[in-house]
Amino acid sequence: MKKKLFDFRLYTEALRQLRSFAVFSLLPLLFSACYFSLHTISFWASRFNTPELMNENLPIYRDAFALHPYLPHLCLLIAPLLTFRIFFFLNSRKGSDFYHAVPQNRLCLYGSFLAAVWTYLALLVFGSSLISGVCVAWIRPGFIAFRWPELLSFAAGAFCMSLYVSAASACAAALSGTLFTAIITSLLIIFAPRLILYHLAQGIISTGKVLLEDHLFFLVDSRFHLPSVLILKSFGNSVMEQQLPVYLTERSSDLSTFLSAPVQIYTVGITALLAGSGALIFVRRPSETAGLAAVSPRLNSAVGLLLSFLICLKTLLSVEVLAGTRAYTISLWALVLPVFLLAVLVLFLYQLISTRKLSSLKNALKTLPFLLVINLLFCGILLLSGSAIRHFRPAAEEIESVRYLGSDFSGQDIDAFFQEETEKADLRSPFLKQLCAEGLRTILDAENDNYQQDGRLLKVAVRVKGRYHYRLIYASEEDCARLTEELLRNESYIHCYKLLPDADDPRLTLDSDTELARKALRPLYQALLKDAAAVSDADWYHLISGEETDIYALNNLHIRFQGNEEIKQMIIPISSRFPSLWKTFWEAREQKAGQVRPLLLTQLERLSRFPVAGNNENCIILTLHTQEKEFAANISFTNSDGTWLINHSEPAETILSELAACLQKESAAPLAPDLPIVEINLSAPQLEVDGSSSQQNRLHTFFCAGPALLSLLEQYITAPEEPQPIPVN
Numbered sequence: 001m002k003k004k005l006f007d008f009r010l011y012t013e014a015l016r017q018l019r020s021f022a023v024f025s026l027l028p029l030l031f032s033a034c035y036f037s038l039h040t041i042s043f044w045a046s047r048f049n050t051p052e053l054m055n056e057n058l059p060i061y062r063d064a065f066a067l068h069p070y071l072p073h074l075c076l077l078i079a080p081l082l083t084f085r086i087f088f089f090l091n092s093r094k095g096s097d098f099y100h101a102v103p104q105n106r107l108c109l110y111g112s113f114l115a116a117v118w119t120y121l122a123l124l125v126f127g128s129s130l131i132s133g134v135c136v137a138w139i140r141p142g143f144i145a146f147r148w149p150e151l152l153s154f155a156a157g158a159f160c161m162s163l164y165v166s167a168a169s170a171c172a173a174a175l176s177g178t179l180f181t182a183i184i185t186s187l188l189i190i191f192a193p194r195l196i197l198y199h200l201a202q203g204i205i206s207t208g209k210v211l212l213e214d215h216l217f218f219l220v221d222s223r224f225h226l227p228s229v230l231i232l233k234s235f236g237n238s239v240m241e242q243q244l245p246v247y248l249t250e251r252s253s254d255l256s257t258f259l260s261a262p263v264q265i266y267t268v269g270i271t272a273l274l275a276g277s278g279a280l281i282f283v284r285r286p287s288e289t290a291g292l293a294a295v296s297p298r299l300n301s302a303v304g305l306l307l308s309f310l311i312c313l314k315t316l317l318s319v320e321v322l323a324g325t326r327a328y329t330i331s332l333w334a335l336v337l338p339v340f341l342l343a344v345l346v347l348f349l350y351q352l353i354s355t356r357k358l359s360s361l362k363n364a365l366k367t368l369p370f371l372l373v374i375n376l377l378f379c380g381i382l383l384l385s386g387s388a389i390r391h392f393r394p395a396a397e398e399i400e401s402v403r404y405l406g407s408d409f410s411g412q413d414i415d416a417f418f419q420e421e422t423e424k425a426d427l428r429s430p431f432l433k434q435l436c437a438e439g440l441r442t443i444l445d446a447e448n449d450n451y452q453q454d455g456r457l458l459k460v461a462v463r464v465k466g467r468y469h470y471r472l473i474y475a476s477e478e479d480c481a482r483l484t485e486e487l488l489r490n491e492s493y494i495h496c497y498k499l500l501p502d503a504d505d506p507r508l509t510l511d512s513d514t515e516l517a518r519k520a521l522r523p524l525y526q527a528l529l530k531d532a533a534a535v536s537d538a539d540w541y542h543l544i545s546g547e548e549t550d551i552y553a554l555n556n557l558h559i560r561f562q563g564n565e566e567i568k569q570m571i572i573p574i575s576s577r578f579p580s581l582w583k584t585f586w587e588a589r590e591q592k593a594g595q596v597r598p599l600l601l602t603q604l605e606r607l608s609r610f611p612v613a614g615n616n617e618n619c620i621i622l623t624l625h626t627q628e629k630e631f632a633a634n635i636s637f638t639n640s641d642g643t644w645l646i647n648h649s650e651p652a653e654t655i656l657s658e659l660a661a662c663l664q665k666e667s668a669a670p671l672a673p674d675l676p677i678v679e680i681n682l683s684a685p686q687l688e689v690d691g692s693s694s695q696q697n698r699l700h701t702f703f704c705a706g707p708a709l710l711s712l713l714e715q716y717i718t719a720p721e722e723p724q725p726i727p728v729n
Contacts, residue, residue: 006115007108011115022120022124029124034135038135053517061510062144063567064150064154072158079166080183086114090173090182090289097287107279126155157264161258161267164190167272168186168274171189174278177293177294181293184303194225198228203316210471215470224266259562304346304351308344311339311346316382343371344371393437394462402460404458404460405458406459417570422497424492425496436462439473456474456480458480500528500529511558512574516585516592523588524588544572554585556573558570586672593702599699607687619684622713624677626676663680663709666705678713680699682697
């Protein structure tokens with residue numbers, strides 16, 4: 001009989017058997033694809049309910065994750081469901097004998113059935129993704145903006161993950177004879193290697209102290225394992241962030257890894273390896289395995305042994321204590337021994353549940369020495385690896401060049417935006433080489449972390465003998481200041497901070513914490529690019545890197561850019577230190593402020609004539625903005641008769657009348673970025689002409705502060721040199 005990998009009749013039969021399961025799986029995918037998009041359209045349509053508001057604020061930008069939020073989660077569930085369903089005959093002796101007796105060979109049976117599963121996965125994943133895009137593009141054209149390439153790339157990442165999980169489930173089904181053991185084995189195939197590699201990496205990092213967690217070998221980088229990324233994204237912000245290191249909960253939980261081409265290629269490669277292994281096992285699998293725990297008792301014992309070892313992993317990371325003083329040895333064993341006993345208990349329980357025979361406990365007893373040996377081997381690898389890392393202490397003369405990767409100070413988000421480019425700049429300054437050599441030794445020789453209080457931890461790539469070693473080094477504040485001077489001398493490094501994306505780049509998304517319409521944000525970014533072109537590279541670096549801590553920011557411009565492999569985000573302060581941005585911001589503010597000024601003046605005049613009952617929500621907040629600072633004061637009333645008070649003396653009529661008169665004179669003057677500006681927030685009942693009130697009214701606008709208004713505000717807002725709070729009653 002000629003062997004072949006695929007048979008169309010077996011393939012169509014598998015499609016028929018999986019049809020009901022596929023339809024059932026399609027329902028939640030359609031919910032994820034349509035509901036959130038329709039909900040977004042419905043919500044914002046109620047907010048932007050006039051053509052003017054729609055023209056100012058649309059389109060609303062949404063990424064692929066927002067359009068189809070539960071796609072990867074559902075793939076993680078649907079893929080094993082379809083796989084276990086089509087290979088369910090392996091758990092029944094009658095079904096196993098029947099399918100193993102069909103004319104087609106076993107390899108053909110395996111390939112045809114797995115192809116049917118993958119066909120449905122492709123239809124479900126890409127079909128629902130296309131529906132989500134069509135739902136947004138056709139129902140309300142122009143309402144939500146998104147990128148089709150990003151959506152399809154996201155779907156491709158979810159599809160790769162579903163193939164990986166499906167191949168692991170098929171391999172587990174071939175190894176097992178019951179559904180219980182198949183599920184346990186599939187979970188171990190998917191997660192056990194990653195858990196072991198992750199804990200190995202974390203143990204090496206903790207013993208070595210100086211490794212960079214985001215520059216490890218890709219096989220131990222959890223971001224390459226999409227199921228782990230997905231689970232940590234779902235739970236990392238609640239319970240798991242308190243139990244796991246920051247690296248795993250923050251970096252690995254970023255769903256942008258689904259868009260990464262290297263991650264997708266890696267996942268496809270692992271899928272091919274698992275699918276090939278599953279085919280080999282399926283071909284050699286005895287039909288008598290159906291109903292048994294596994295194809296052999298030894299394999300079942302190995303599964304139980306692996307389960308037990310995973311329980312011990314977290315505790316084994318405490319092995320670094322063995323390298324310290326003897327005083328900790330007793331507490332270490334007090335921690336390790338209970339966990340080891342728990343692992344033994346799990347081993348016995350698995351054997352009993354999987355085999356349903358008391359005699360299987362003998363096999364569990366035989367595996368105990370192996371469990372102990374594996375734990376000791378793991379500890380030995382940690383200690384030896386940590387020792388090797390601690391012995392890497394190059395002298396300044398041995399360092400060929402240095403790449404600066406950022407630090408732990410406030411500008412690290414800015415650094416991350418430009419990191420892909422700045423990492424390419426090789427720095428050969430003798431000072432940097434000496435700093436790296438001494439800073440590395442400082443961390444390795446330190447007995448505690450007290451040294452960090454007087455300096456910073458810097459991330460560098462040290463090149464020794466043609467190879468880059470990524471390390472943490474310590475630098476004092478004085479050395480950090482000199483480091484900045486060294487960086488300013490490197491034109492290629494400083495120029496990287498001017499490599500901002502073009503304003504019309506479709507991968508660019510802008511947002512802000514202001515009341516400006518979305519249409520006004522693009523001119524703000526264009527003004528930022530103009531500021532970048534107008535100053536020197538060194539001056540721009542000081543402004544953009546976050547080292548200028550005294551910058552007064554009225555609001556912030558949020559920049560989000562979809563890079564090659566991840567989403568980059570940066571926050572730029574809207575400050576007078578960026579002249580074009582500052583000017584464009586106030587020009588955009590003027591249009592909105594001019595619409596609200598008449599309403600606010602009317603309410604101030606009515607409030608002066610008709611006092612209202614006092615409560616804590618009724619107040620006027622005056623804020624004076626200059627190019628460098630802001631000064632604020634509250635005018636509120638809480639007394640029973642509704643009299644407005646500031647300093648316990650002046651009545652409401654006098655205060656509000658004078659304020660309304662001055663503001664009336666200034667209302668026609670446009671906002672000027674080089675002059676003081678008064679921001680007013682009014683919270684009081686909506687008063688009609690006759691003094692009757694309705695709902696609470698909140699008005700917010702700006703006035704140009706001329707001499708008369710500034711003179712009036714002097715009694716409420718103190719001199720800029722010594723701002724004092726105004727009493728609030």
